[in-house]
Amino acid sequence: MSPAEKRFQSGHVSSIAATHLLHDTYTSFFAPLLPLLSEKLGFTYALAGALSVVQRIPALFNPLFGIIADRILIRSGIILCPVVAVVSMSLIGLAPSIIMLAVLMLVSGITAAVYHVTAPVLMRRVSGDKVGRGMSFFMFGGELARTVGPLLVTAAVSWWGLEGIWRLIPVGLIASLLLFLNLRTIRKEDLLHFSTPAKEPLLKSFRGMTPLFSTILPIMFFRGFSKSALALFLPSYMVDHGHSLKTAAIALAVLELAAALGALGAGSLSDRIGRRKVLLGIMLISPALMYLFTLSGGIVLWLLLILMGLLFFASTPVFMAMIHDLNSDRPSLANGLFMTMNFAAGSAIAMLVGFAADHCGLLLTYKITALLGLFAIPPALCVKK
Numbered sequence: 001m002s003p004a005e006k007r008f009q010s011g012h013v014s015s016i017a018a019t020h021l022l023h024d025t026y027t028s029f030f031a032p033l034l035p036l037l038s039e040k041l042g043f044t045y046a047l048a049g050a051l052s053v054v055q056r057i058p059a060l061f062n063p064l065f066g067i068i069a070d071r072i073l074i075r076s077g078i079i080l081c082p083v084v085a086v087v088s089m090s091l092i093g094l095a096p097s098i099i100m101l102a103v104l105m106l107v108s109g110i111t112a113a114v115y116h117v118t119a120p121v122l123m124r125r126v127s128g129d130k131v132g133r134g135m136s137f138f139m140f141g142g143e144l145a146r147t148v149g150p151l152l153v154t155a156a157v158s159w160w161g162l163e164g165i166w167r168l169i170p171v172g173l174i175a176s177l178l179l180f181l182n183l184r185t186i187r188k189e190d191l192l193h194f195s196t197p198a199k200e201p202l203l204k205s206f207r208g209m210t211p212l213f214s215t216i217l218p219i220m221f222f223r224g225f226s227k228s229a230l231a232l233f234l235p236s237y238m239v240d241h242g243h244s245l246k247t248a249a250i251a252l253a254v255l256e257l258a259a260a261l262g263a264l265g266a267g268s269l270s271d272r273i274g275r276r277k278v279l280l281g282i283m284l285i286s287p288a289l290m291y292l293f294t295l296s297g298g299i300v301l302w303l304l305l306i307l308m309g310l311l312f313f314a315s316t317p318v319f320m321a322m323i324h325d326l327n328s329d330r331p332s333l334a335n336g337l338f339m340t341m342n343f344a345a346g347s348a349i350a351m352l353v354g355f356a357a358d359h360c361g362l363l364l365t366y367k368i369t370a371l372l373g374l375f376a377i378p379p380a381l382c383v384k385k
Helices: 010-027 030-041 045-069 075-090 098-126 131-160 162-183 188-192 202-240 245-273 275-295 298-312 315-325 331-360 362-381
Strands: none
Touching (some): 010 098, 010 131, 030 098, 030 131, 030 202, 045 098, 045 331, 075 098, 075 162, 202 275, 202 298, 202 331, 245 275, 245 298, 245 315, 275 298, 275 315, 315 331, 331 362
């Protein structure tokens, strides 16, 4: 790696993180609007989980998107995805039926699949030899979006009503244009690096990635129950326990703001002390925090929300740094496989959590997810130092 390739390009890192912020701000509208949408269209927690699955279905094609992206990495595509997400998610308040809502969720899911395969690869390139730090900035943008998104859409509902949130479209389009103009300054060399025709056989690439993926998949699965329960159903949990929709949205925003800070620090910390130590710490502490949350109220509940946010979502930049540590000549494929595993596991878990909430209630469901999180500890011990 030449001195130029080792350099951490702060400006471009910030720009790519900003596109993540924009994209995920709009795709985070569903959870805070869930109580209103379920009231308007009349669906259960299980169907809410199914709608989340619909949004994640395109992730099954991430490896294909990855193979394509390894040949052609287009900056404009990283902006086109947020544009489509802005429009589709701003229209969900107008959806006249569950089917139309599902269509809008599917469209936003396609943009998420394409974006989350291509953008991290470009982030890796402009991060130089500080990949963990770059992935932390990338995930900071995504997690901060899930703080901004609930607050933005809740404010929009209070101003214009559920069916008036389409007025947020111009805001997103203007932001997309500004970011596109900034991303055009990225050097062509940083794009061509991933477009070299000489690559190892596809099967050999898969074999080289298998040991890592077989280790992190069970960690992603078992820690995913609590993560999904919080990310998708926290507003409903808060409303069920006597809080207003505004308080529920604030709770989700607090969780996601803490998650943004946790993601920002975790990757950089793993650069210094190692990926295994960071992951193991997260897996050991998270189940206890989730269980205590179900027993708490008042100020303790808010303190636990902050602590859970700091830890529950901090593993993703560490995983992404581990993937790019492979130094594969097919980085988009590796990233695509990771995203497929992440979204596929999350989809299955979202449905399971939704069914459990319908039959057992959210309180007991949250306790069960805390216990399931303990099973992520053994595979975390198997991560190479």
